[in-house]
Amino acid sequence: MPNTLYLPELREMLANDDRAELAEFCVALHSARTAEFMEGLTASESWAVLQHTDATNREEIFGYFEQDKQIDMLETLDRTEMGQLIGDLPPDDRVDLLQEVDPQVVKELLPLVPAEERRDILRLQAYPEDTAGAVMTTELARLSESLTVREALEEIGRQARELETIYYIYIVDDENHLRGLVSARQLVAAMGHDETLIGELMERDLVTANVGDDQEDVARTVARYDLLAIPVIDQEHHLVGIITHDDVIDVVREEAAEDAHRFGAIDPLDVGYLQTSILTLIWKRGMWLVLLLFAALFTAFALDRYEGDLNKWKWLVLFIPLVISSGGNSGSQSATLVITGLTMGHITLDDWLRIALRELAQGLLLGGVLAAIAYVAAAVLIGDAASALVVPVTVLLVVVCGTLTGSLLPLLFRRFGLDPAMMSTPFVAAIIDIVGVVIYMQVALAIL
Amino acid sequence: MPNTLYLPELREMLANDDRAELAEFCVALHSARTAEFMEGLTASESWAVLQHTDATNREEIFGYFEQDKQIDMLETLDRTEMGQLIGDLPPDDRVDLLQEVDPQVVKELLPLVPAEERRDILRLQAYPEDTAGAVMTTELARLSESLTVREALEEIGRQARELETIYYIYIVDDENHLRGLVSARQLVAAMGHDETLIGELMERDLVTANVGDDQEDVARTVARYDLLAIPVIDQEHHLVGIITHDDVIDVVREEAAEDAHRFGAIDPLDVGYLQTSILTLIWKRGMWLVLLLFAALFTAFALDRYEGDLNKWKWLVLFIPLVISSGGNSGSQSATLVITGLTMGHITLDDWLRIALRELAQGLLLGGVLAAIAYVAAAVLIGDAASALVVPVTVLLVVVCGTLTGSLLPLLFRRFGLDPAMMSTPFVAAIIDIVGVVIYMQVALAIL
Numbered sequence: 001m002p003n004t005l006y007l008p009e010l011r012e013m014l015a016n017d018d019r020a021e022l023a024e025f026c027v028a029l030h031s032a033r034t035a036e037f038m039e040g041l042t043a044s045e046s047w048a049v050l051q052h053t054d055a056t057n058r059e060e061i062f063g064y065f066e067q068d069k070q071i072d073m074l075e076t077l078d079r080t081e082m083g084q085l086i087g088d089l090p091p092d093d094r095v096d097l098l099q100e101v102d103p104q105v106v107k108e109l110l111p112l113v114p115a116e117e118r119r120d121i122l123r124l125q126a127y128p129e130d131t132a133g134a135v136m137t138t139e140l141a142r143l144s145e146s147l148t149v150r151e152a153l154e155e156i157g158r159q160a161r162e163l164e165t166i167y168y169i170y171i172v173d174d175e176n177h178l179r180g181l182v183s184a185r186q187l188v189a190a191m192g193h194d195e196t197l198i199g200e201l202m203e204r205d206l207v208t209a210n211v212g213d214d215q216e217d218v219a220r221t222v223a224r225y226d227l228l229a230i231p232v233i234d235q236e237h238h239l240v241g242i243i244t245h246d247d248v249i250d251v252v253r254e255e256a257a258e259d260a261h262r263f264g265a266i267d268p269l270d271v272g273y274l275q276t277s278i279l280t281l282i283w284k285r286g287m288w289l290v291l292l293l294f295a296a297l298f299t300a301f302a303l304d305r306y307e308g309d310l311n312k313w314k315w316l317v318l319f320i321p322l323v324i325s326s327g328g329n330s331g332s333q334s335a336t337l338v339i340t341g342l343t344m345g346h347i348t349l350d351d352w353l354r355i356a357l358r359e360l361a362q363g364l365l366l367g368g369v370l371a372a373i374a375y376v377a378a379a380v381l382i383g384d385a386a387s388a389l390v391v392p393v394t395v396l397l398v399v400v401c402g403t404l405t406g407s408l409l410p411l412l413f414r415r416f417g418l419d420p421a422m423m424s425t426p427f428v429a430a431i432i433d434i435v436g437v438v439i440y441m442q443v444a445l446a447i448l
Numbered sequence: 449m450p451n452t453l454y455l456p457e458l459r460e461m462l463a464n465d466d467r468a469e470l471a472e473f474c475v476a477l478h479s480a481r482t483a484e485f486m487e488g489l490t491a492s493e494s495w496a497v498l499q500h501t502d503a504t505n506r507e508e509i510f511g512y513f514e515q516d517k518q519i520d521m522l523e524t525l526d527r528t529e530m531g532q533l534i535g536d537l538p539p540d541d542r543v544d545l546l547q548e549v550d551p552q553v554v555k556e557l558l559p560l561v562p563a564e565e566r567r568d569i570l571r572l573q574a575y576p577e578d579t580a581g582a583v584m585t586t587e588l589a590r591l592s593e594s595l596t597v598r599e600a601l602e603e604i605g606r607q608a609r610e611l612e613t614i615y616y617i618y619i620v621d622d623e624n625h626l627r628g629l630v631s632a633r634q635l636v637a638a639m640g641h642d643e644t645l646i647g648e649l650m651e652r653d654l655v656t657a658n659v660g661d662d663q664e665d666v667a668r669t670v671a672r673y674d675l676l677a678i679p680v681i682d683q684e685h686h687l688v689g690i691i692t693h694d695d696v697i698d699v700v701r702e703e704a705a706e707d708a709h710r711f712g713a714i715d716p717l718d719v720g721y722l723q724t725s726i727l728t729l730i731w732k733r734g735m736w737l738v739l740l741l742f743a744a745l746f747t748a749f750a751l752d753r754y755e756g757d758l759n760k761w762k763w764l765v766l767f768i769p770l771v772i773s774s775g776g777n778s779g780s781q782s783a784t785l786v787i788t789g790l791t792m793g794h795i796t797l798d799d800w801l802r803i804a805l806r807e808l809a810q811g812l813l814l815g816g817v818l819a820a821i822a823y824v825a826a827a828v829l830i831g832d833a834a835s836a837l838v839v840p841v842t843v844l845l846v847v848v849c850g851t852l853t854g855s856l857l858p859l860l861f862r863r864f865g866l867d868p869a870m871m872s873t874p875f876v877a878a879i880i881d882i883v884g885v886v887i888y889m890q891v892a893l894a895i896l
Contacts, residue, residue, distance in 0.1 A: 028653065029653045030651070030653045030654070030655060030673065032655070032672065032673045033653065153636065153639070156636055157636050157637055157639050157640070160633045160634075160636050160637040163633075166632070166633050166636065167615050167632070167676070184614070184615065184632045184633075184636065185608045185611075185614050185632075186608075188601070188604055188605050188608050188614065188632065188636070189605055189608040191601070191605050192605070203478075205476065205477045205478050205481065206478070207478060207480070219697075222697070223694070223697045223698065223701060224480065225478065225480045226480075226694040227694075228615070228676070228693065245676065245693040245694075245697070246671070246674040246675075246693075248697060249667075249670070249671045249693070249696060249697055249700060250671065252697060252700050252701055252704070253671060253700055253704075253792065256700070256701075256704035256707075256708075256791075257788045257791070257792055259704075259708070260704075260707070260708065260711065260784055260787070260788045260791075261784060261785075261788060263708065263711065263712075263784070263873075264711075264780050264781050264783065264784025264785070264873060265777060265780070265781055265784075266781050266784055266785065269785075272789065272792070272794030272795070273785050273786070273788075273789040273794050273795055273803075274789075274794065274795055274799060274802065274803075274806075275794075278806060278809050278810060278813070281785075281806075281810055282810055282813050282814060285778070285781050285810070285814060286813075286814055286817060288777075288781075289774070289777055289778060289781070289814055289817075289818060290817065290818065290821065292773065292774075292777050293770070293774060293818050293821055293822065294821075296769055296770035296773045296774065297770060297822075297825050299769040299770065299773075300766045300767055300769065300770050300825070300829065301829070303765060303766045303769070304766050304829060307762065307766075310762070310765060311762060314755065314758070314759060317751060317758060317765050317768070318748045318751045318752050318755075319748055320765070320768055320769060321744055321747040321748065321751070321768060321769070321772055321881055321885065322741070322744035322745065322747065322748050324769060325740065325743075325744045325747075325874075325877070325878065325881060326737070326740075326741060326744065328874070328877075329713060329736075329737055329740050329874045330733070330737060332712050332713070332873065332874060333712050333713055333714050333733050333736075333737070335712065336708055336709060336711065336712025336713075336714055337709075337712070337714065337717075337721050337729075338721070339708070340705045340708045340709060340721075341720065341721040341722075343704075343705070343708075344701065344705055344720070346720030346721055346722065346723075347720070347721055347722055351722060354722065355721075355722075358722075358726060358729075361726050362726060362729055362730055362733065365726070365730050365734075366730060366733060366734055366737055369734060369737075369738065370737060370738065370741050373738065373741055373742075374741065374745075377745050377748070381748065381749070381752060425711075425712060425780065425873045425874075426773075426776070426777045426780060426873075429773070429776075429877075430773065433769055433773060437769065
């Protein structure tokens with residue numbers, strides 16, 4: 001929701017060309033808040049306001065605008081000015097942003113971006129989506145190991161004015177091979193020992209990521225080691241970029257949302273729900289719904305095979321939904337436990353046997369409890385305690401079958417390199433539906 | 449999986465009391481890797497190894513042990529030494545850890561923790577779980593606004609040896625009211641201007657959290673503003689702690705797992721799947737399964753009401769699973785979209801009407817597609833094109849009903865201050881099951 005509190009004042013300042021007040025507005029607050037107060041302005045009004053502050057602050061405030069507004073500005077405002085602005089944006093953010101801008105506009109803008117930044121954009125764009133290379137930024141504090149602490153402090157003082165982060169300073173040799181790292185804390189703490197060489201101070205055992213690594217794995221490593229940033233290296237161990245803590249938080253949140261979507265049988269959305277067109281939503285949901293409908297048709301055909309038996313014992317029909325939902329629910333619970341366990345790193349593929357045994361035990365116990373309740377209800381509804389036995393026996397079998405299928409299918413998916421979250425709740429439920437109907441009818445034939 | 453590569457060597461070093469090599473082992477690698485190599489050692493062997501390094505490195509390596517091992521060490525090793533170790537641990541981590549240790553042991557350990565740290569533990573323990581106060585650490589870089597840049601650098605050089613992070617330095621007045629913040633970068637960049645006052649350099653517009661804030665909201669704020677750490681203040685605006693980026697990543701991952709569990713109709717687990725006892729799992733799953741079973745019993749009773757009609761048109765039975773799963777699946781998709789949208793901050797309660805309209809449109813379109821497929825299948829299976837119309841009409845109505853219920857129920861839950869993720873997939877499905885059966889039979893009665 002745009003904050004409209006300051007809009008009239010801002011527009012008045014613009015109308016009066018009140019430079020001093022506009023300049024003050026741009027620096028008084030945290031850039032994120034300044035951006036919020038500007039939400040309601042049009043693209044050109046926003047740009048007019050941003051003329052009253054320096055390039056660094058301008059790109060920072062711009063960075064906090066909603067993506068829709070950023071795209072609007074890049075697409076509609078003066079190309080030359082936007083080319084310059086793109087050059088000032090953080091390297092990782094501008095690549096992500098340009099992906100969303102009309103390709104025709106990008107083609108016109110790119111030649112207007114300063115040469116060095118343009119090369120950087122083309123290099124980063126070359127990395128496949130969701131890899132470390134695509135998330136990293138190329139802006140980082142870099143020093144030679146032959147500097148002394150005093151020289152390093154002076155050099156970092158210079159770099160600090162241009163860089164976003166100097167919390168980790170990376171030490172490289174003449175050919176840009178990553179050699180080590182000193183933290184800003186170490187450097188400040190070593191201030192008394194001006195002549196110590198950085199090479200003696202630095203940590204050599206670094207946790208690194210490769211440009212081709214999956215972003216989710218990198219995020220897990222950063223979380224495991226509590227890092228502020230992780231250096232990204234190529235195959236020859238050249239330092240090509242870093243991934244910072246804020247991008248890691250974004251990756252973790254994005255991946256959680258993607259998993260949740262797969263889990264609910266929806267192809268993950270690229271943007272927010274309200275920004276996604278109805279047609280895209282239809283497509284991302286429809287493909288799964290149609291697949292699941294065909295699974296349900298199997299159930300119908302399976303029931304059709306037993307039509308004679310269903311006619312003989314009419315009350316069997318009443319418990320079809322109960323039987324299949326017991327299996328589906330316990331199955332989705334198991335799938336949830338296993339998929340979340342894999343994501344959090346609490347379980348691995350090697351634990352499969354232990355998981356299967358635990359799920360078997362749970363299936364028996366949970367199935368037993370549900371069977372007992374279902375038996376009472378069935379006996380009351382049917383009025384025949386002996387025939388009613390079909391229901392609890394089926395529930396027990398279906399629940400065990402649900403826990404085993406729900407837990408082992410995601411492991412199988414992971415084993416074959418597929419995303420275990422694709423074993424969505426509705427998918428597990430659909431499989432159990434068919435199996436459940438067959439078990440139900442076979443149990444009925446055996447008991448009645 | 450413990451890394452057993454170094455275990456024999458480590459045990460030999462311990463047996464030979466090879467101090468130099470043990471000391472080297474403790475510092476050669478990143479503490480997280482050192483901890484991994486020690487995974488296979490017993491509690492007392494691990495402690496024996498850690499004797500060969502200084503207290504800072506010792507608590508750092510200890511911090512990377514698996515929680516089970518940490519608990520084992522605290523519970524079984526010499527109480528006095530463990531009391532000292534607890535004093536050295538980061539304030540937030542030790543409070544979390546002590547929560548898992550046998551309360552009797554904690555009672556014996558606490559008096560052995562140095563007085564200042566003990567008071568700190570008691571203070572942090574007082575904050576309710578999942579609040580900012582419970583996640584924050586009390587260790588932070590703090591300066592008075594009357595210092596000059598040179599004095600500040602000297603003071604921070606002293607504090608840097610003891611603190612985990614000095615990336616943000618908080619500026620307070622004499623009564624510890626939070627006044628502002630300077631970043632290490634600003635301080636280093638200002639090194640030329642030794643006599644500038646910190647008060648002139650600092651940012652005054654800070655993003656803060658209150659001790660009582662929900663940890664999930666705080667994590668969202670940190671992600672929104674790309675912060676490295678957020679200061680936590682009490683009602684009188686005293687600076688009481690900070691929450692750092694690594695804890696925020698942990699909160700985001702934890703909350704995602706919790707949401708996934710609720711979504712799969714399981715009460716969130718406190719520890720990993722394999723660490724949770726079967727009985728706990730039974731309880732956390734069983735309560736929901738029993739609730740869902742009762743919902744399914746309703747469906748059985750609803751079907752019972754229509755027994756006469758089901759006898760008249762026997763083929764109706766075949767499509768019961770299909771009809772209710774179409775509704776359940778589209779309903780869980782809608783619930784997933786809305787809950788994820790709320791979590792990611794893409795939608796708010798105010799959007800409810802827009803969401804309802806979008807879901808209505810999707811329900812009509814998706815329902816239309818599914819109805820068309822279902823009609824063909826039904827006509828084939830029944831062999832009567834006119835009667836078969838019951839199936840597609842029902843599917844359309846049930847899908848629309850599913851998308852509306854699935855999207856609006858989570859919003860309703862949020863509206864009344866409940867966790868929308870409680871509107872789990874199985875729960876939405878259970879509601880649609882009952883409604884679906886009633887719609888199905890009413891449509892049949894109307895058409896046939």
